Amino acid sequence: MSQQVKVPSVGESITEVTISNWLKKDGDVVKLDEVIAELESDKATFELPAPQAGVLKISKQKGETVPIGTVICEIQGDGKPAEVQPAAQESKPKPAAPAAGSALAKATGAVKEMKVPAVGESITEVTISTWLKKDGDLVKLDEVIAEVESDKATFELPAEATGILRIVAKEKTTLPIGGLICKIEVMEGAGEGSVASAASASTAASVGDANYAAGHPSPAAAKMLDEKGIPASQVSGTGPGGRITKEDAMKTQPAAPEPKTAAATTTAATTGAPAQGSKGERREKMTSLRKTIARRLVAVKNETAMLTTFNEVDMKPVMDLRSKYKESFKEKYGVGLGFMSFFTKAVCAALKEFPAVNASIDKDEVIYHDYCDISIAVSTPRGLVVPVIRNAETLTFAQIESEVVRLATRGRDGKLSIEEMTGGTFSITNGGVFGSMLSTPIINPPQSAILGMHNIVERPVVKNGEIVVRPIMYLALSYDHRIVDGRESVSFLVRVKEMLEDPGRLILGV
Amino acid sequence: MQYNVTVIGSGPGGYVAAIRCAQLGFKTSIIEKYDTLGGTCLNVGCIPSKALLDSSEHFINAKEHFKEHGIDIPDPKVNLSQMIRRKGEVVKANVDGIAFLMKKNKIDVYKGVGSFVDKNTIKITSGDGKETTITSEKVIIATGSKPTALPFAPFDKKRIISSTETLELKEIPKHLIVVGGGVIGMELGSVYARLGAKVSVVEFLDSLIPTMDGTLGKELMKVTKKLGMEFYLGHKVTSVENKGKEVLLKAEPKSGGQPIELKGDYCLVSVGRRPYTEGLGLDKVGIETVKGQIPVDDHLRTKVENIYAIGDVVRGAMLAHKAEEEGVMVAEQLAGQKPHINYLLIPGVVYTWPEVASVGYTEEQLKGAGRAYKTGSFPYKALGRARASMDLDGLVKILADKTTDEILGIHIIGARAADMIAAGVTAMEFRASAEDIARTSHAHPTYMEAVKEACLAATGNRAIHI
Numbered sequence: 015m016s017q018q019v020k021v022p023s024v025g026e027s028i029t030e031v032t033i034s035n036w037l038k039k040d041g042d043v044v045k046l047d048e049v050i051a052e053l054e055s056d057k058a059t060f061e062l063p064a065p066q067a068g069v070l071k072i073s074k075q076k077g078e079t080v081p082i083g084t085v086i087c088e089i090q091g092d093g094k095p096a097e098v099q100p101a102a103q104e105s106k107p108k109p110a111a112p113a114a115g116s117a118l119a120k121a122t123g124a125v126k127e128m129k130v131p132a133v134g135e136s137i138t139e140v141t142i143s144t145w146l147k148k149d150g151d152l153v154k155l156d157e158v159i160a161e162v163e164s165d166k167a168t169f170e171l172p173a174e175a176t177g178i179l180r181i182v183a184k185e186k187t188t189l190p191i192g193g194l195i196c197k198i199e200v201m202e203g204a205g206e207g208s209v210a211s212a213a214s215a216s217t218a219a220s221v222g223d224a225n226y227a228a229g230h231p232s233p234a235a236a237k238m239l240d241e242k243g244i245p246a247s248q249v250s251g252t253g254p255g256g257r258i259t260k261e262d263a264m265k266t267q268p269a270a271p272e273p274k275t276a277a278a279t280t281t282a283a284t285t286g287a288p289a290q291g292s293k294g295e296r297r298e299k300m301t302s303l304r305k306t307i308a309r310r311l312v313a314v315k316n317e318t319a320m321l322t323t324f325n326e327v328d329m330k331p332v333m334d335l336r337s338k339y340k341e342s343f344k345e346k347y348g349v350g351l352g353f354m355s356f357f358t359k360a361v362c363a364a365l366k367e368f369p370a371v372n373a374s375i376d377k378d379e380v381i382y383h384d385y386c387d388i389s390i391a392v393s394t395p396r397g398l399v400v401p402v403i404r405n406a407e408t409l410t411f412a413q414i415e416s417e418v419v420r421l422a423t424r425g426r427d428g429k430l431s432i433e434e435m436t437g438g439t440f441s442i443t444n445g446g447v448f449g450s451m452l453s454t455p456i457i458n459p460p461q462s463a464i465l466g467m468h469n470i471v472e473r474p475v476v477k478n479g480e481i482v483v484r485p486i487m488y489l490a491l492s493y494d495h496r497i498v499d500g501r502e503s504v505s506f507l508v509r510v511k512e513m514l515e516d517p518g519r520l521i522l523g524v
Numbered sequence: 525m526q527y528n529v530t531v532i533g534s535g536p537g538g539y540v541a542a543i544r545c546a547q548l549g550f551k552t553s554i555i556e557k558y559d560t561l562g563g564t565c566l567n568v569g570c571i572p573s574k575a576l577l578d579s580s581e582h583f584i585n586a587k588e589h590f591k592e593h594g595i596d597i598p599d600p601k602v603n604l605s606q607m608i609r610r611k612g613e614v615v616k617a618n619v620d621g622i623a624f625l626m627k628k629n630k631i632d633v634y635k636g637v638g639s640f641v642d643k644n645t646i647k648i649t650s651g652d653g654k655e656t657t658i659t660s661e662k663v664i665i666a667t668g669s670k671p672t673a674l675p676f677a678p679f680d681k682k683r684i685i686s687s688t689e690t691l692e693l694k695e696i697p698k699h700l701i702v703v704g705g706g707v708i709g710m711e712l713g714s715v716y717a718r719l720g721a722k723v724s725v726v727e728f729l730d731s732l733i734p735t736m737d738g739t740l741g742k743e744l745m746k747v748t749k750k751l752g753m754e755f756y757l758g759h760k761v762t763s764v765e766n767k768g769k770e771v772l773l774k775a776e777p778k779s780g781g782q783p784i785e786l787k788g789d790y791c792l793v794s795v796g797r798r799p800y801t802e803g804l805g806l807d808k809v810g811i812e813t814v815k816g817q818i819p820v821d822d823h824l825r826t827k828v829e830n831i832y833a834i835g836d837v838v839r840g841a842m843l844a845h846k847a848e849e850e851g852v853m854v855a856e857q858l859a860g861q862k863p864h865i866n867y868l869l870i871p872g873v874v875y876t877w878p879e880v881a882s883v884g885y886t887e888e889q890l891k892g893a894g895r896a897y898k899t900g901s902f903p904y905k906a907l908g909r910a911r912a913s914m915d916l917d918g919l920v921k922i923l924a925d926k927t928t929d930e931i932l933g934i935h936i937i938g939a940r941a942a943d944m945i946a947a948g949v950t951a952m953e954f955r956a957s958a959e960d961i962a963r964t965s966h967a968h969p970t971y972m973e974a975v976k977e978a979c980l981a982a983t984g985n986r987a988i989h990i
Contacts, residue, residue, distance in 0.1 A: 226928035227955040233864065240862035257954060 126175035228256030235263035319495035347412035374460035389438030466490035530660035535563020537835030537847025538666030544855035546629035555638035575611040580718040640805035669797035669836035677764035699788035709794035737886035881945035884933035896926035900982025909969035915939035920978040929957035958982040
């Protein structure tokens, strides 16, 4: 028997990959799970293992860029006759009694539990949008059995084993990452040529360990979750068998909507510009990720009364302070003194004075936060992420700087947890690192305001009646006018400016 | 006076609701029709019956078992009036405790019949006819239930009696006829059987304690027969007559056959209880009862948005602890919290000796639902602890899901079952599997080891001590 090897779905926003290298040559004998090729997407490089043993027949060459799902090679069976195949093809196993007396489809007794895969770093849950297979159906390995939707994208769910599908999560149910979607009662020898018994055997060995009680909240946890308005299905339990303990419930925060600042990420055009002078144009299907971003950005614009106020900061005092203490700060704390700590401290102090800027709207109520959880936009190779500095108001400059470094490093390594990226009360974004002079950032609901930092440019300014050259940064504060009044937002930004222009105020709280 | 919350009825549902409301900062009042607080449970139900059950159990131990334990005493005699007096003291201590708790929690207590004037106004008519009117933002109805009489034989409180009178008898009946082999009939029947009465139980259904797992009813019949109790199962009572010095009961087998006649000096009718809402003025607020019950939604709210009802007046088992949970739930809801009650996991207990206790699904329910399940049983007689105390009657039965091993029901008849069931309820609240309990260390020697062994049996038929 032979099996066609397709480019697997490697991530929701990845539509195509480039074959960067074939590690095996055409005609080579390959073993099961042996890496045969390296593929490259715009986000990562990954290895392609052989789904079965046999002789490799390459159909797409090194350097070719192919969409997900393309057949790039075929692995021909290792000479053993495919005795069951013809019969299997003509008799469609009946879902009701698939194993009954059928030599073709033999239940192995193993059950493969399929859980929601981690589909993206900021995605905490997915919704089963459509089951393409019914409960009790016979499904084949890698066959698409359901369509699953996250708040960012829709993707297809391939069967992780061949066997009888036992649906656990019904359509329209929302599951957390790791939540149990369905079980497959693994069967051997069923279906068409694509199923190697070796594959079922290997899946049988990796049966999941979550049990029937996974996600079951303890009585106290159930009450707490209900009060927070969090469905138990969104919490991953740490108790025995995945049970949700009271501690799990205490730690869980309602999922914050995806930070809108993520929209700043642009998906670069993947191919080169058309030749000069030509009138060529291309139409590309919008990825679901892009569509979701588009929809949500418009939603913020539509559903909030957002506007932006500006001010300018003379950065000289901060820069002076910084150059003066740079060395000793670094020596003492092991972390560089950057601008973020100044901005974060100034923001926290100003938030205390203008609580509405730190508040959020929940239906007919305004939630005021007594703490400042500051979301900071961090640019990473995988896109923009927005981790949160918790209780920034209690942190020292050094603690803020090391937290920024820690979060940025984790972001760059793709290690940020969902929890680290949810629940901020105010955001800071720095378009200045890309050279932006001035912009109007979009708020990150349910937050009510976002501070935009920009580049520092030497400008002529008038001080004491004289024109002097000063390092100036423009600041932008976008805010939701529904709960933040103009007076508050403008005063807030003025306070931030004052404290940055006279950092002594930060110490004295004046 | 003006209150945030007023509770009508001070039984275990009502007084607990009132305390929880007070704890949550509501200005709370409670209305009680009788002179003492505590409702049926404390005055004429759970507590006094347990007092008599314990006394009569001591008696039968002294009479039948001391000798074997090596204690020789002259023939013990029953001093019924002392037993009843002690029971009265137990009750008094308990109801005084409730009065203290009301004071401690600054809950205003109104004695009298509470009746709605409108949805926020309640008129309280005390025994001497004095009327007081209070207003309350929220009202919790917790008026409980009363014993149901046979339609053709109303309680005359002399020969045809309810549980209330049975707790106050002046003499040990020579022959007590009990109509209804449920919890109350079996408990009070066994009290007097131990004290020397002949006790005959007539039950319409084909098993005792018929709402519980069938195994328990069968076992209970076996052990109570040893006390000399007689049973007429599957019999429909056709008449009960007070003949002055005696009472005559006629019944016929449901399946046909010879009618029977029983003559006794008392007939305890314990065929159930009905929700009690008389005098409440429900018509003033537009609440209509359905089969006597006050209809409520999942949050125990009636059709009137500020009026809630809990305990025996609403759907569900008529149990003190169920009412308590509901009282807490309503109070916390009023404070904006979101508590839950898992009604499947309200345990049921019968205080016979041995005791009967059960939680979750019965085997009959699982069969009826077509659920794939497995069972594991362990008899008390194989238990070291039970041997030591000579409480060898009884067993533990565990029902678990066939594939997941999740415990679906725990059914115990045996010494101290009433206290043991709590561990089972806890395990089930956390959806434990039979193996989870089987792998949990149980102190030796204890009765609880029977639960562990039954779980071992359910897990893989691997009980150790049998």
